[in-house]
Amino acid sequence: MAFRRSVIAVIAVVAAVMLLRVAISADTEESEPATSRVPFPEIAKGKGEQCVEDTDFMRRNHMNLLMHQRDDTMLHGIREKKHSLKECVNCHAVPGADSMALTAASPKHFCRSCHDYAAVKIDCFDCHASRPQPGELPDDHGESLVGATVE
Numbered sequence: 001m002a003f004r005r006s007v008i009a010v011i012a013v014v015a016a017v018m019l020l021r022v023a024i025s026a027d028t029e030e031s032e033p034a035t036s037r038v039p040f041p042e043i044a045k046g047k048g049e050q051c052v053e054d055t056d057f058m059r060r061n062h063m064n065l066l067m068h069q070r071d072d073t074m075l076h077g078i079r080e081k082k083h084s085l086k087e088c089v090n091c092h093a094v095p096g097a098d099s100m101a102l103t104a105a106s107p108k109h110f111c112r113s114c115h116d117y118a119a120v121k122i123d124c125f126d127c128h129a130s131r132p133q134p135g136e137l138p139d140d141h142g143e144s145l146v147g148a149t150v151e
């Protein structure tokens with residue numbers, strides 16, 4: 001009984017490894033062209049050493065930190081410059097071809113790079129600037145990242 005079980009276990013492991021190999025090789029072949037059929041999001045790296053919270057926490061909870069309707073409850077007390085949308089945009093500015101920061105009109109905009117992939121739509125940038133505004137840049141930002149116009 002024990003022997004039979006371990007044989008089955010070995011077969012299962014070998015099968016799993018073979019499947020994984022096939023999956024990996026198929027993957028490498030398909031990702032050869034720059035535009036694969038199912039593009040994985042290319043998320044630009046943020047400025048500085050780290051995000052306002054743990055990166056993994058941010059991946060999952062940034063929306064809760066930002067949402068208006070939560071202001072009265074969970075955000076009350078932690079709403080300071082630290083979780084400001086302006087700061088997100090400042091640190092997560094993505095330089096465009098002309099070395100000015102991209103707006104949310106570009107699919108390469110930090111927020112969109114991920115949202116497009118996850119099929120998330122936000123209206124925040126209808127009102128909020130989606131790139132750094134003059135005078136609101138962190139120290140390590142060059143003035144070149146400031147857009148000439150809002151949006």
Ligand code: HEC
Pocket residue numbers: 043044045046047048049050051052055058059062065066082083084085087088089091092
């Ligand atoms: C001081 C600069 C800074 C500020 C301000 C900042 N971030 Fe970040 N953020 C980073 C860095 C650095 C990382 C980790 C490196 C990276 O981009 O993957 C990061 C990572 C992230 C990630 C995960 C990205 C990924 O690759 O999965 C998300 C989501 C995120 N930030 C959202 C936000 C939001 C929303 C705000 C505003 C509330 C914000 N960040 C403010 C610097 C910043």
Ligand code: HEC
Pocket residue numbers: 066067068083084085086087122123124125126127128
């Ligand atoms: C109809 C216009 C409008 C829309 C849409 C909107 N906001 Fe705002 N938001 C404002 C105004 C006005 C203020 C107050 C002025 C300020 O502090 O910038 C504000 C303030 C904020 C603040 C505090 C100030 C700051 O810069 O951090 C955050 C955070 C914020 N909004 C996040 C969001 C997010 C996230 C969305 C999308 C889910 C969003 N807003 C959509 C108008 C809007």
Ligand code: HEC
Pocket residue numbers: 043059062063066067088089092110111112114115118120121122124
């Ligand atoms: C690492 C990927 C990633 C990045 C980068 C990212 N988001 Fe998100 N965001 C998501 C996902 C996934 C959801 C949907 C989560 C859900 O529905 O539970 C979401 C949801 C949101 C929501 C709530 C939308 C709704 O209607 O429920 C807001 C607001 C938001 N993100 C703002 C931002 C802003 C602003 C930025 C850029 C500063 C940003 N996100 C960057 C992945 C990301």
